[in-house]
Amino acid sequence: MNKDNLSYILKLTLLVVSITYALDKAVYFGLETLNKNVYTGASGGKVNQFLKEKDNLDFIVLGSSRANHHIDNIKISKKSFNMGLDGTKIAFSATLLKTLPLNKEQIILLHISPKYSLDSNYKGDDIAGLSKLYHQNNTIKNEYNTLGKNKIMNQIFWSLNFNGTVMGLFKNYFSPNYDINTYFGYDPIYITDEQKRIFKTVLENKVNEPCSNELKLNPIYEQYLDEISLFCKENNKKLILFTAPIYQDNCKDDDYILSNLLSQKNIEYWNMTTFFNNNNSLDYWRDNSHLSNTGAEIFTDSIKSKLNKLK
Incomplete structure (x- = not known):
């Protein structure tokens, strides 16, 4: 290959890379502008609403679907938001x-799962749900970097941070399915008679799994627990961890281990997995770990009572 051909290839490559880079940034800033105007939906709108309102809240619920569907936060405080989101964990x-x-001064009610907190395979991958805010929010950027989730291609091509969420953003921009002025984060689960029948069948055929032989607090979980405990203590916030009810909890070892560890760290923890054990009506449940709206309202009343006793 002569020098002229090599020079041509290098110039062409540079041109393609430059155009690709420029197009990526154009797409990214277009999506960023779109995202800033979306306040509904799990693809980013709910997080945007939370970030918009967080400074004016006095009661906040955080966690996975078992926070999202189980705490009717507006019954506890009119200045509250339930930032529970399906599929998320501690990161x-x-x-x-x-x-x-x-x-x-704020009260933080954070759901934690004994099973997941002792899972040695957890790597903090759920922080990917905040990836689209990586270049917009320094706190999110720092946490992303600390976990080592800042892939080189995402650093170069910013629009990749919107992977898997673009359709949801467009849908919620053009057709939001609720009014954020009357939405406070809680998403109740309404069940049908057919769903109750299916759950009953599942219970009748359920095979109990033994406890794991290796029950040790995941280091990422422990690091986050220490950090948020310190953050709350230094910033006038009351942190309460809780575990929501489970219909059948066949392994209690993880509950005991987590309870002891949190007690040693002086972190308040309410393990309420057995809350419904004396009255486990199927009307209260969608499945083994999720309450129906009926069960959630009863559970919320109990949480409210426990919070009132702290005052």
């Missing part, structure tokens, strides 16, 4: 907690 919730205002 997602702890990162959002760290965005809260400094030195402002």
Whole structure:
């Protein structure tokens, strides 16, 4: 290959890379503008609403679907938001907690799962749910980098951070399915008679799994627990961890281990897995770990009562 051909290839490559880079940034800033105007939906709108309102809240619920569907927060405080989101774990919730205002009195109710907190395979991948805010929010960026989730291609091509969420953003921009002025984050589950029948069949055929032989607090979980505990203590916030009811909890070892560890760390923890054990009506449940709206309202009343006793 002569020098002229090599020079041509290098110039062409540079041109293609430059155009690709420029197009990526154009697409990214277009999506960023779109995202800033979306306040509904799990693809990013709910997080946007939370970040918009967080400084004015006095009660916040964080966690997975078992926070989202189980705590009717507006019954506890009119200045509240339930930032529970399906499929998320400690990295997602702890990162959002760290965005809260400094030195402002707030109550944080964070759901934690004994099973997942002792899972040695957990790597904090759920923080990917905040990826589209990587270049917009320094707290999220720092947490992303600390977990080592800042892939080189995402650093170069920013629009990749919107992968898997674009259709949801467009849908919620042009056709939001609720009014954010009357939405406070809680998403109740309404069940049908058919769903109750299916759950009953599942219970009748359920095979109990033995407890794991290796029950040790995941280091990422422990790091986040220590960090958010310190953050709350330094910024006038009351942190309460809780575990929502489970219909049949066949392994209690993880509950005991987590309870003891949190007690040693002086972190308040309410393990309420057996809350419905004396009255386990199927009307209260969608499945083994999710309450129906009926069960959630009863559970919320209990949480409210426990919070009132702290005052």
